[in-house]
Amino acid sequence: MASIAKLSKGWRAQIAIKGTRDSKVFSTKAEAVSWSSKRETEICEGDTTGIQKGRTLEDAFRRYEKEVSVHKRGTRHEILRMGDWSLRDRRYATRSHEASRDHI
Numbered sequence: 001m002a003s004i005a006k007l008s009k010g011w012r013a014q015i016a017i018k019g020t021r022d023s024k025v026f027s028t029k030a031e032a033v034s035w036s037s038k039r040e041t042e043i044c045e046g047d048t049t050g051i052q053k054g055r056t057l058e059d060a061f062r063r064y065e066k067e068v069s070v071h072k073r074g075t076r077h078e079i080l081r082m083g084d085w086s087l088r089d090r091r092y093a094t095r096s097h098e099a100s101r102d103h104i
Contacts (some may be wrong), residue, residue: 002036
């Protein structure tokens with residue numbers, strides 16, 4: 001179910017279905033209602049899960065390194081910690097969709 005709220009700069013549409021939350025701001029209420037109904041349909045039909053098949057934990061660390069760590073004061077140490085954890089033990093490099101009970 002969507003929640004539409006008036007803001008000083010427009011209308012915010014928020015949805016929360018099947019553990020997936022999404023939010024966006026629009027200039028008109030009609031746009032907000034339209035987007036929320038389309039997005040709800042996408043989520044209910046399973047078109048978008050947020051899970052990217054074929055990605056590893058190391059891929060997530062590399063993305064975090066490029067997008068988040070570079071803006072922190074302890075960049076170097078954080079990158080070293082992530083690299084140490086993900087690269088030393090290759091067991092964690094199993095692709096998420098290939099993981100079985102043996103990997104957990």
